Amino acid sequence: MLTEKMWNAIRDIYNAILSHPFIKGLVNGTLEEEKFKYYILQDYLYLREFSKALAIISAKAEKQDEAMLFSSHLQSIMRVENELHNFFMSTWNISEEEKAKLIPSPTNLLYTSFLLSTVLYKPYFEAVSAVLPCYWIYMEVGKELLKKGSPNYLYDRWIKTYGGEEYEKGVRAVLEIVNSFKLTPEEEATAIRTFRIASIMEYMFWDSAYKLEKFPFNF
Template sequence: MSTFTDSLWQAALPVYEKILAHPFLRGLTDGTLPAEAFRHYVLQDAHYLRDYGRGLALIGARAASDDEFMMFAQHGTNAIVVERALHEGFFSAWKLDREAVAAAPVAPACHHYTSYLLRVAQERPYHEALGAFLPCYWVYWEVGKALTAAGSPNALYQKWIDTYGGDEFGATVRQVLDVVNRVGERLTDEQRAGVARHFVTGTRLEWMFWDGAWKMETWPA
């Protein structure tokens, strides 16, 4: 039987297909992604996850149940603690300390994405915030699974793939999908459409984030 999240995925599928076809992701699996582009991505991801974690704490505080509150509060912590460990493995290989990472400028795509998430978390209803934050969970899991099937000759790229294509991350994503489906059951058609709009927007911003890393995007002025 079709679920609410099935309908969300169908709405964003054309964007997801463009994500999978992006040269940044193709370069992870065939090993041709320039090291500088991957480094740009990881530095921006470190900035992104700090704000993403804070946004999860905000939407957790607005959750209708204690279980949802505790889940998002824990996920907000994990976004910083667990993925910091992943990043620090990369930074160690590049001989970058935390001060150097913090000093790296926030690029336009990262700034756009995090500003959008934090605005939605603070200003829009809880169900819309779920739609905005879901792509970072779900799109990454689907990308991770797709890239796991291909693998990578580059050890650093394979480490990234293993993180997002693995069972532990998948279990986290399933938790969130269950919440979104439960919330979706009590929404009107209009409210569901609002969730879908944010889910598609978030998926587009995921594409922009990888595209910005591919181009090693900086501010034009």
């Protein structure tokens, strides 16, 4: 199956994510809250762009059930993710004015630009391959962390969002779509490469939060 080949192609990346100090710090509660806050705020910005990518994929889908699936995921993100982010925003007393002034980190801008350019200009199979890591890696990381939980209630709240059965159900549906693709060997190689590139950026996203990454100049 294509998804099996994809996962085999990113095992090094996934293992690096699980062993990253950001992820380890979530579980044992030692992660500095400043870094987690940075991550949540960047994730808030990221998901606005990811939602646009899903809307485009939904429009590109030739099968009605697939179009409806991605459309439903778009609505789910807007509901569930907004609820999660609003919880953290209210916890940290972040106002609407402050939210409006947020700017994406270099990695965030790189990742979302890659996603949007891929879903806009590349074939449907490649577009789905680009967004799949955000679905799949989060599910696998969430399931792994759910086994351990976190002594920090903020981190534990985040873990339970991505480690739940409802989230996994949505991911499995996308995996089925990927495995239904009828691709040439060249197209399959492209799908795997696109999936790996986006997976690398998933690692970079957590790494950038741990490093509190910033642009070298203001804009």
